[in-house]
Amino acid sequence: GTSATKSAARKTTTATRTTATTTAAPETAMTASALASDQSSNYTLMNPAPASEMGTMQTERTGPAVTPNTMAPGHYSIEMTAVSYGYTRVAPGFSMKNLQVAPFSVRAGLIANTEANAGINYLHSESTTNAIGAPTARSSIGSMHLGTKTKLITTDMTPNFELAVMPTLDLPFRTAETWNLGVSAPMSFHVVDNWTFGAQAGLQYLGIGEPGGGTMVMGTAGTIARSINDQVDVFGGLDSRKSLSTNGAWVANLNMGAGYSFTTNFRVDAGTNVGLSTAAQDINPYLGAAVRF
Numbered sequence: 317g318t319s320a321t322k323s324a325a326r327k328t329t330t331a332t333r334t335t336a337t338t339t340a341a342p343e344t345a346m347t348a349s350a351l352a353s354d355q356s357s358n359y360t361l362m363n364p365a366p367a368s369e370m371g372t373m374q375t376e377r378t379g380p381a382v383t384p385n386t387m388a389p390g391h392y393s394i395e396m397t398a399v400s401y402g403y404t405r406v407a408p409g410f411s412m413k414n415l416q417v418a419p420f421s422v423r424a425g426l427i428a429n430t431e432a433n434a435g436i437n438y439l440h441s442e443s444t445t446n447a448i449g450a451p452t453a454r455s456s457i458g459s460m461h462l463g464t465k466t467k468l469i470t471t472d473m474t475p476n477f478e479l480a481v482m483p484t485l486d487l488p489f490r491t492a493e494t495w496n497l498g499v500s501a502p503m504s505f506h507v508v509d510n511w512t513f514g515a516q517a518g519l520q521y522l523g524i525g526e527p528g529g530g531t532m533v534m535g536t537a538g539t540i541a542r543s544i545n546d547q548v549d550v551f552g553g554l555d556s557r558k559s560l561s562t563n564g565a566w567v568a569n570l571n572m573g574a575g576y577s578f579t580t581n582f583r584v585d586a587g588t589n590v591g592l593s594t595a596a597q598d599i600n601p602y603l604g605a606a607v608r609f
Contacts, residue, residue: 497520
């Protein structure tokens with residue numbers, strides 16, 4: 317691939333993940349346990365549901381597809397990528413490295429089947445080595461992520477299927493950086509015991525702070541997850557993001573990893589994204605954790 321293609325792809329890549337995700341993550345892990353039980357309409361943010369009604373912990377940290385599960389009313393989740401490192405070999409002697417440290421998001425249950433989320437990508441750095449080995453570096457404090465999620469189809473309606481709608485807005489801290497506005501539809505299917513399939517499709521508009529400088533991006537993702545036991549699960553999946561502009565970049569990744577739950581409310585995970593298209597990063601390992609309360 318060319319340097320121009322890789323540079324264009326960075327905007328497409330940034331657009332698709334929730335903050336903690338991204339990109340690295342990359343924005344979600346589907347645990348393979350049974351779908352979370354639907355939440356009573358009697359509870360709100362100010363009148364929390366009992367802890368016993370929080371359901372199975374499902375994070376949005378890892379895996380390409382976001383879970384349609386929402387936080388129980390009055391309860392919260394903090395999800396953080398401790399570190400994410402990306403490497404791309406553009407051409408012989410020319411490479412790009414991308415480092416993200418501690419991007420995080422906070423999810424809050426508002427009412428039954430509806431949550432709000434906010435997060436920050438920060439301490440982002442990017443370095444480039446050119447054909448003669450001379451390095452250059454660029455750093456930024458990233459962007460703020462805002463969003464909501466509402467389940468439209470719950471397990472009360474269909475015991476093995478859930479569907480949600482999730483509008484999002486990402487705002488950069490510097491005007492020269494990319495902002496985006498989007499909407500996506502995450503869903504999950506309980507296939508057989510201990511197996512869950514998640515999928516997501518969405519559209520985003522990317523702007524660069526200049527009139528006429530925006531573009532539409534279409535994204536799709538799928539995740540398959542399996543619970544090994546009450547503490548360990550493994551997951552893998554594919555994601556694809558395509559700019560709809562003329563000659564727009566196409567970014568495709570294979571994602572795989574594993575999670576370990578120390579308690580019902582705290583888990584860690586690790587994994588890697590492997591680029592499948594010319595515009596994608598070659599490899600992007602990550603490590604993170606999530607806690608809810």
